[in-house]
Amino acid sequence: MRPVNRSEILAELKAMLAEFGDVDPEQVDEQTAFIADLGLDSLVLVRMTVVAEKRFGVRIPDEVAWELHTVGAVVGHVEQALSGRIGAGGE
């Protein structure tokens, strides 16, 4: 089932960070920045963006992805997209 509320989205994102970025979920909160705090590289971010689109069933266009620097920003984008305010899409 797709995650629907903020805490479920956050939990899924933490799981993805652990899976693709070897990040300890304990280290992560909404303020965490992917590059500046976690030191993730561009390859991990590209992969996570594509996987996130599929898992959450939302579109994350490149120009949007570039601006989502923190975990909270991604959670917010996914939440809005799922609630139809941005327009859900994808698969």
Place this chain on the structure above:
Amino acid sequence: MSELVRFLREKMWVLGDTRWYARVDSVRGDLVEVERLGYAQLDARARAVGAWLADRTPPGARVLLMYPAGLEFFAVFLGCLYAGRVAVPAPLPATDRRALQRAEGIIRDAHVGLVLSDAAHQPALGSWLAGLDPAPRAECVATDGPGLPDPGDWSPAALDLSATAYVQYTSGSTSEPRGVVITHRNLLHNLLSIRETILPAEVLDEVRDDPSPTGAGWLPHYHDMGLVGMLLSPLASYGNLVLCSPVSFVAHPLLWLQMISRYRAFYTFAPNFGYDWLLRSLKNDRLTDLDPDLGLDSLRFALNGAEPVRADVLNAVARRLAPLGFRPDIWAPCYGLAEATLMVTGTACGSGPTLGRFDRDALEAGQAVPAPDGVDLVGCGRPVGADVRIVDPATSQPLKDRHIGEIWVSGDSVADGYLGDPQATAEHFAATTADGDGPFLRTGDLGFFQDGELFVTGRAKDLIIANGRNIHPQDIERVSESADPATGPSAAFTLPGSSGHEHIVLVQEVRPRHLDGRTPAALAGLIRGRLAQELRLAVHVVIVGPMSVPRTTSGKVQRSGTRDELLAARLSPLHSDLSDLPSDVRRP
């Protein structure tokens, strides 16, 4: 018709659609072929584009090609060659946020009058062009709609081998793009040299008579290795090519192995970071659990070039993929650069890589002394139709075997120079050795020869390589120095980490009067954030007091000097992101 165009078209005419190019993508974990063109179809498409360009642009016009990964780009690139128009490949903004800024620099630098793309990207590119200030006279047209003339309308242009084939934008920081002018002669010579070096005569005969040999790769077509090595080489050696976009590979690394497996590819190619990414992303999964049909036993060589070739990555990949039939002797390391079209040295199919261990202290002192417990270095093969010398960069004196110096190259693959930049061209393309030989291309890379094999030990000065991106330290410094009124001059460089991955470090001078009560740690955090946003780079920031960064007598920041000071603990930082990883950073 230039000899190059005749050489390429001859293959298409003889082989027709028995050979092909195809692009695949990953759909729910499965490989799906999304497009395919036979040689003859590709040729027809290229002739149509060539006829259209001949009608629409003056001879020699520069045409910017901004396409997604795929066969349309290749057909249009060939069309430019057919018509005697100069293609300038560039990335789309989707792959790099600063691509548009770069493209604008190229349009102005190369006096581009026409931008070609596909129908999906033309509207956005068109409005971007219209919004530039001052507006260039360039317009953007999509080539994949209706309206191209009949391929039969194309008539061969009379072209000498000295005519420009394309401009390869390469090194040069973001603000100063640098285009290498590649002639028809350069490209023909490099394609033939690659073929002769990599494919021994008996292998080439085999490939010519067999319609099945296929290469597999995912490199970006706007880089020299993607354009010449990936797209053009199969045509030169009668082969097929299956490709996917770089983003598809990064997002679905398994797709690379699926391409090799499904199409029984006999070779593949990538820079070190690609093989490393495959390793990192496959983790501990059992490969046959991921896809039970995977098999790599068809591979006869795996090129590794464009970045320093690392022995630990070769070994780890070979071990990891061994259960699928990958053999360590298929590694074919190579060395090259866009200024020499592509390849300068290479390893023949079947001969296997040369690994050596050399004493670390001797290497630092400029000599390669074999030592059983030394540093692992990988040989990058033998010269590919080029005269390659090792020269003392200070005295221009040629050096003997096992002595480290700058790598100098001459031959028909070496480009004429940088577009519209006679000064940089003279600095890089017109070197003469102390005994009067020349002209040579100065590569800026360091290395030595041992038994005819080139070992590369260092890279172009100061250049930072991260995940296939060449990053100029001045781009990092510029972002940081403009991030806040409290940031003064800075120096960016790398430190090797124990895991083999390099740490990017920025030593930043602070202007204390502008801190306004903030701590140096807070300033470091702000800079890290800006670098992450602007350049997508994770950088360790070290804040130091005013005038702490070493400078030359003329006041220029010395990056290697700053690095030495930092390692010798002579900088007294006000804040250091490195304090939590001292054991990870080893002395170079």
